[in-house]
Amino acid sequence: MSSPELFETAIARQTLFVEVILPLPIAKSYTYRVPEALNEQVKLGVRVIVQFGKNRIYAAIVERVTQEAPLRYEAKYILDVVDENSIVGVRQLDFWHWISDYYMCHVGDVMQAALPAALKMASETKIRSADQSDLDRSGLNDKAFLVMDALDVAGELRISDVIKVLGQKSVFPLLKSLFDKGFILISEEIKQRYKPKVKTFLTFASTYSDGEGKRELLDALNRAPMQQDAVLAFMQLQKQGGEITRQDIMEASGCGSSAITALIDKGVFDVKEKVVSRFQGTDIVLQKDFTFSTPQQQAYEQLNELFEEKDVVLLHGVTASGKTQLYVRLIEKVLAQGQHVLFLLPEIALTAQITERLKLYFGDQLGVYHSKFNDNERAEVWYKVLNGELKIIVGARSAVLLPFKNLGLIVVDEEHESSYKQFEPAPRYHARDAAIYLASTYGAKVLLGSATPSVESFYNAKAGKYGLVTLSERFGEVQLPAIEILHVTEEGRKDQMVNYFSKTLLKGIEDAVAQKEQVILFQNRRGHTPFLQCKTCGYVAKCVQCDVSLTYHKSSNLLHCHYCGFSEENIQRCPACGSTHLENKGYGTERIEEELELLMPQLRIGRLDLDSTRGKHGFDKVITAFDDHEFDVLIGTQMVAKGLDFGRVNLIGIINADAMINFPDFRSYERAFSLFSQVAGRSGRRQTQGRVIIQTYSPNHRVLEQVVQHDYLAMFTNEITERKNYHYPPFYRLIRLDVKHVDQDKCLDSANKLANLLRTTLEERVLGPEQPLVARIRNNYIQTITLKIERTGISIVKVKELIRQALLHFELDKKNSSVRVVVDVDPY
Secondary structure: OOHHHHHHHHHHHOOEEEEEEOOOOOOOOEEEEEOHHHOOOOOOOOEEEEEEOOOEEEEEEEEEEEOOOOOOOOOOEOOEEOOOOOOOOHHHHHHHHHHHHHOOOOHHHHHHHHOOHHHOOEOOOEEEEOOOOOOOHHHOOHHHHHHHHHHHHHOEEEHHHHHHHHOOOOOHHHHHHHHHOOOEEEOOOOOOOOOOEEEEEEEEOHHHOOHHHHHHHHHHOOOOHHHHHHHHHHHHHHHOOOOEEHHHHHHHHOOOHHHHHHHHHOOOEEEEEEEEOOOOOOOOEOOOOOOOOHHHHHHHHHHHHHHHHOOEEEEEEOOOOOHHHHHHHHHHHHHHOOOEEEEEOOOHHHHHHHHHHHHHHHHHHEEEEOOOOOHHHHHHHHHHHHOOOOOEEEEOHHHHHOOOOOEEEEEEEOOOOHHHEOOOOOOOOEHHHHHHHHHHHHOOEEEEEEOOOOHHHHHHHHOOOOEEEEEOOOHHHOOOOEEEEEEHHHHHHOOOEEOOEEHHHHHHHHHHHHOOOEEEEEOOOOOOEOEEEEOOOOOEOEOOOOOOEOEEEOOOOEEEOOOOOOEEEOOOOOOOOOOOOEEEEOOOHHHHHHHHHHHOOOOOEEEEOOOOOOOOOHHHHHHHHHHOOOOOEEEEOHHHHOOOOOOOEEEEEEOOOHHHHOOOOOOHHHHHHHHHHHHHOOOOOOOOOOEEEEEEOOOOOHHHHHHHOOOHHHHHHHHHHHHHHOOOOOOEEEEEEEEEEOOHHHHHHHHHHHHHHHHHHHHHHEEEEEOOOOOEEOOEEEEEEEEEEEOOOOOHHHHHHHHHHHHHHHHHOHHHOOOEEEEEEOOO
16 A cells, blocks of 8 residues: 555544534534544535534534544534535634624624525425426435425425434435535525616617608607607607607606507507616616716725725715716726625615626626525525635625635725614624724725715724725716705794695695606604504503504504514504593604695605515615606605615705704714715706705704705714713724513613623723613513723723623523623624
8 A cells, every 4th residue: 555545544544523613602612523434524614414412403614623532521423524625714714703702792603694594504494395397306316306205295394304204314415415406495585686677768660760751650640649749759859869768758748658558569669678777876877988087086096095005995975976986996906906806785775776787897707695685596606706706796794704715805885884783683793894804814905985984984094094085076066965954843933834844845845846856755764653642641552572662554554563573453542541532643754655645646655664665676666666757756764865876856855853863872963964964965966956955843953054064074073072072982992781681670680780790890891781772672671781991001802801701600690590691892
């Protein structure tokens, strides 16, 4: 036997152990023994099948191969190895551990969030048959046939059921093979797919292209006046240049859709379809070649210069300044260097919008990744990123957890958005901050883009930690919108209020619609009525599981809790005193819609909120309808502020600005400024200056004055001064601990004990416990402990270790066994 063969034999006969990460919230990795027959197959980053507990089977990730047996327990054998090659690389495992350490969660939580469900199979995972009309089963072995027959009968099986059917625990390689060949689906859910928007344009048929042909056509249509009007309108629109849609002709002529359909059937109009961008708004056909404006060219050159010195650069560009075009050119440059790009967006809804633009430039090099895709699609993207097939990934925050190979640039668009923060469940990470760390492991660059940067990012840029590039002009020299503040109390005194609308706003809506323009109305509360109150005894309808009032939703005629999902029938009589005098207090988007329909029945009104966009393509349908001018007015929550662009919108109305400004949170002024500025930025994004009307009871509030002046720097200066004085980020770190229990007294007692434990080492840095704004959710009472940790002169690593020790001491007390503690690092 030769030397290499002897060496391989020696390796095969060694007793190996593997430390694995399980997709469970357990404090440590777990060690298993490797059967000799599998010695050559185990390696870092592959999945192995293990039994954990009495009967549970999991696919775990190998993070270390060793010859050291565990000291305190006898290692069980792994059951099988699923993968030939690693599905998670060294950098990803390091990144998982960084998230686990920084955000004080278990690495199993990170694995659970990172891997698509199809890759983290467990005994309770469900499988079902795929559409197999074009698949041939004749090549399957006996066991695979048995599984498919069982699925034909049952429709759906848990993996534990498959183990029983086959009488063996090592079923995962078989299921992986069936999955890879397309025979089965794993944890399949119906989710949204990316679809480009296609718009129909009309042109004259060649027969009618000259003057003589057009005269003959008009004569032939004497008995069809609506069709004749449509042709005349088309001829008029043709003189103005540009491509003409069915909607353009209908608006110009006043004819119905049937008249245009008849002309198409007669061969008068030829139909041409093109992919257009929802992101860029009405009638802007995607152009592959574009030229920078002078400010854009200057900004592009500055970005490239700063990237020579800085790893992170903040692009502060006003709304509609053309940031996306800068992103495209930077991405092209990175791809030319053979590197890959991650493009992060705060909302899933926006990924479809930006994808349409980027697909034109980068084609099949681009992939999309977010939770609206089903598990099998996400697994496919995972493998393509792992193998380097996709050069660009567009996605929401979870895309930061993909197994990148050669990352060169991360773009974080709308970097100020709170949607980048994961609140439930763990890991409670912030995708922007995680992206900056991830980029550092690859030596990649990070571009943060926003019209209203977060105070923390702008402070870092001003302090020289990040580079800073400013784009202060809108693309095409379009002016920023003119903003008017209306004092609701004063307007009411002058009899200028009609329910929730000032007469100025109503007149603005009327004028805009008369000019065939569109209007967006912003009210940051969904539903019809925030709460019902009895006029006789003061009773308020509340959730039985949470300490919040129930919101009435007219669409379902039910009272809903926005925290736990509880709902009940609308009450007609007070349950406390029996009175029928119940008052609707406050107003949400449904009620604004209802009142506007009463005041202006001629309007076509759409609504954009969580309730109106629940379906598979709910968001897309509303946006497309508004973009195609099927609605005159769109009423929405903060969804309307998320980077959307509509060419016809020239009036924005903010119904009630005070709710945002007066929210009890240290970031309320910053978020109010950002939200109002972003909403205002939806207007006048073409040739004409937009108009914004803000209704408020506090017209002299500094935030509103800063919004009117488009003065981000003034807002930043005020905020940074107050945060320094009151010990808030970016000068201090915040860590929040929520103590939860079903018994209110037990919750308070346990929270006090934990706070006292923390104070023994962290002293005055520990604040609370205190009740949060909503003190009970899903029947669990909550007490909050807040830690304010200075950024200089103290080790945050040491602080977190002290917190872990206090939590361990707290959990060792059996009296606290039923108490749950949730740790949230940077809870904002």
